Amino acid sequence: MSDSPDSKNRSDRGSVTDGSAVDGRTCSGRGAGMLLLAAVLLSSAAVWSCGRSDDTEQGAEVAADQPEQHEARIHGRVTVDEALDPTGDYGGITLMVLDPSAGPDTLFRSTTEQDGRFEGTARFTTPDIYLLEVHRSDNRLDDTTVVLGPQDTVRIEGMLPHFSGQAHIASTENDAMRTLNRLERQYNRIVQIAAAGGIPQDTIPDVLENWSDIFWQVYEENTGTVAANVAARESLQMLQEANPDKLMRRLREHGDDEWIRLLAARFGFVTEMQRYGLDAGLAWLDSLEAATESQQTRRRIAQNRIEVLYDSARTEEARSRMRDYEQAFEGDPDAERWLDVIRYDVDHLASGDPIPDFRMDFLSLTGGDVFHAFDLPGADPLGDFGALPAQPIGPEELRGSPAMIEVVSLTDRGYQASYNQLRTYYMIFQDEGIRFLTIPVEENPVTVGAFFNDRGQDWPVARAGAYAASDLEERWNIYDKPVRFLLDSDGRIVRKLHGHSVNELFIQINRLLTNGEIL
Numbered sequence: 017m018s019d020s021p022d023s024k025n026r027s028d029r030g031s032v033t034d035g036s037a038v039d040g041r042t043c044s045g046r047g048a049g050m051l052l053l054a055a056v057l058l059s060s061a062a063v064w065s066c067g068r069s070d071d072t073e074q075g076a077e078v079a080a081d082q083p084e085q086h087e088a089r090i091h092g093r094v095t096v097d098e099a100l101d102p103t104g105d106y107g108g109i110t111l112m113v114l115d116p117s118a119g120p121d122t123l124f125r126s127t128t129e130q131d132g133r134f135e136g137t138a139r140f141t142t143p144d145i146y147l148l149e150v151h152r153s154d155n156r157l158d159d160t161t162v163v164l165g166p167q168d169t170v171r172i173e174g175m176l177p178h179f180s181g182q183a184h185i186a187s188t189e190n191d192a193m194r195t196l197n198r199l200e201r202q203y204n205r206i207v208q209i210a211a212a213g214g215i216p217q218d219t220i221p222d223v224l225e226n227w228s229d230i231f232w233q234v235y236e237e238n239t240g241t242v243a244a245n246v247a248a249r250e251s252l253q254m255l256q257e258a259n260p261d262k263l264m265r266r267l268r269e270h271g272d273d274e275w276i277r278l279l280a281a282r283f284g285f286v287t288e289m290q291r292y293g294l295d296a297g298l299a300w301l302d303s304l305e306a307a308t309e310s311q312q313t314r315r316r317i318a319q320n321r322i323e324v325l326y327d328s329a330r331t332e333e334a335r336s337r338m339r340d341y342e343q344a345f346e347g348d349p350d351a352e353r354w355l356d357v358i359r360y361d362v363d364h365l366a367s368g369d370p371i372p373d374f375r376m377d378f379l380s381l382t383g384g385d386v387f388h389a390f391d392l393p394g395a396d397p398l399g400d401f402g403a404l405p406a407q408p409i410g411p412e413e414l415r416g417s418p419a420m421i422e423v424v425s426l427t428d429r430g431y432q433a434s435y436n437q438l439r440t441y442y443m444i445f446q447d448e449g450i451r452f453l454t455i456p457v458e459e460n461p462v463t464v465g466a467f468f469n470d471r472g473q474d475w476p477v478a479r480a481g482a483y484a485a486s487d488l489e490e491r492w493n494i495y496d497k498p499v500r501f502l503l504d505s506d507g508r509i510v511r512k513l514h515g516h517s518v519n520e521l522f523i524q525i526n527r528l529l530t531n532g533e534i535l
Contacts, residue, residue, distance in 0.1 A: 084141065088164045088187075091135035092172035094128055094150065100177060106132030110151040111172070113138050113162060123164070140164050143189070143242050148172075150179050163242050165189035192243035196234055199247075203227055211440070224258035232266070245275055252283045260287045274310055281317045285324070294328060315351055318344065322358060327511060329367040338362070360493045361512060369509050370411065371421075371501060372491040376483075377406035378453060378476035406479055409453065411507045418505055418528055419451040420521065423483065424498040426456045426467040430516035431498055435471055441522050442474055448529045451475070457483045457497065504528065 094109045106128055113124035123146060124138035140146070148162045160180040162170060170190060174183030206223065209215055215223060231251035238244040255263040267284045270276040281304050289297030298321060305317045318341050325334035338359060345351035364372065424431045442452050452475035456464050461480040468477065488494060492501070502510040502524050511524050 086140050086143065086164070086166040088138045088140070088166070088168045088170060089135070090124055090126070090138055090162075090170045090172065091133075092170075092174075093132045094134070094172070094174050094176065094179070095132045096176045097178075105130055108152055109134075109176070112149045112151065113164065114147045114149060115140070116147055138164055138170075145193070145242065150174075150176065152176075160185075163187070163189040163193050165241060189241050189243070192234075192238040192241040195238070196243040196247055199230065199234060221258040224254045225262070228252070228254040228258060248276065249279055252279055256283050256287060260291070263287055271307070274308065274313055277304055277308055278313055278316060280304055281320050285320070294324070294330075298324070315345055315348070319354060319358075322362075326358065326362050326366060331362055331366050334362050357493065357495055365493060365509060365512055367509055367511065370507055371414075371503055371509055373411060374486065374488055374491070375408055375410035376455070376486060377479040378409045379406050379479055380473065380476045407476070409476070414451065414503060415507050416505055417449045417451050418510075418525070419453065419503045419507075420500060420525065421453045421455065421503070422498055422500040423455045423457065423488065423492070423494055426458055426464060428497065428516075432467075432471075434516050434518055438518050438521075439472070439474055441518060441525070444522075445525055445529065446474075450525060450529065454478065455483050455488070456480065459484050502528065 090111075090113070093106075094111065095106050096109075098104075107130040109128040109132065111124070111126055111128075111134060112122055115121040115123055123140045124136055126134040126136035128134045143163075143165045145161050145163050147159060149159045150157050157176055158179040160183055162172070162185055164170070165188065168187045168189050170185060170187040172183060172185050206215075206227070210220070210223075228251045231247045231254070234247035235244045235251060238247070252263060252266070255266065263283060264287060267276065267280040271280065281301055284304070285297045285300050288300040301317055301321050301324075305314050308314055308317075318337070322334050322337045322341060325331070325337060338355060341351070342355060426432070442450075454475065455478040456467075458464050459481040464477065464480040483489075492499070496514055498514075498516065500513040500521060502513065502521065504510055510528055511520075513521055513524070
């Protein structure tokens, strides 16, 4: 097994309400206590897109108000299995570290000498997990991931052709991430036991609190690393459900840490809101903003505040805060780009607004577990996906039941990694009448068919090329993927959700169904 960091992206839109309600309600009824343990399955243990994560990017932002160029030394040796190349000449193997979110941007490039040794310096602005590719003779042979941190020294040892499965990557950052990954695998086994009913409901808070303490220890023992930032977030996410009082104590005790202050804007806000209402939560954000000297932290908190107002359908207040934001961060290109995006959502895609009109063909390999009109007698599940009969679907066909519509790239590693978790949530909720729809951005029916043939399909999928032929990117303001819309039974938007984590989707569906939107 490879010692490289697991392929995981800890990304969502950055909403402070991740995993929690904006109206102060919590999951209740329908066995939600047991399901909640599965819902807080760590997004870091589930998904990766080889892109920059909000968590680590925000951590870098609070470290310095201006982007700083960091360096890390990378060296090591790559050989080739003698069964494939008995010459012992390991020269000409090129290693590249890429940031796919930037074009991609090449952060590091080095070619091996005859003995397989290489060295060089990676230059980057954000400590994070990046894509590591191995090439020879202009052919891409393999890839894995590597964590880059400021002034870190990374040693890579590996052998082709099984580089990604056997490479050993060692450094302060990568060793910390490896520790976190092992812990996540252990936690995932607990989640699986809980999902199977193997943990009594009344012990779930104690289980979560215990695991929260274990993850917090990773944060304390590896402070300043990417893994520590992720561990802190995951620890606080669990503690939010298990022991809110302890959560608030922990946030106050570490309130001078800019990274923890940023997490306090998420988890402390939710806790205050659930206890005392939305206005109390907003006051908590105000206090955090006043306490920080970091321009980037103030900007992130201001963004969170606007997103909360948007998510809770307080659109006029959101617009007022947007005007304040525009004045406060005038001339900041990142702030202006974010404002352009959220302004469209507030004006056209707010909670309670009807989903903008669409109509496209959807296919089902399963015979239609959700829409019985999709029954495909005689269809060959292993046949030509693009040739299957289709059913046109639009807002009218969705009325009468809650629905989740997602726009995704099926080649995105983060989506691939989270797909089984999404299927689990569908199986939990399907008896309540919730409808799932997937709109892939791929235009090749072979690509779409291969994805579902390999993984199974439980709900309808739009025909390959339908997204490209539509105007949804503009009408639904799709600026990153995956993006998901949760609709009520009248076709009105409940939430627009961004990012690979499906944990918040679980809680929002549970709340929607619990509050009377059941068939």
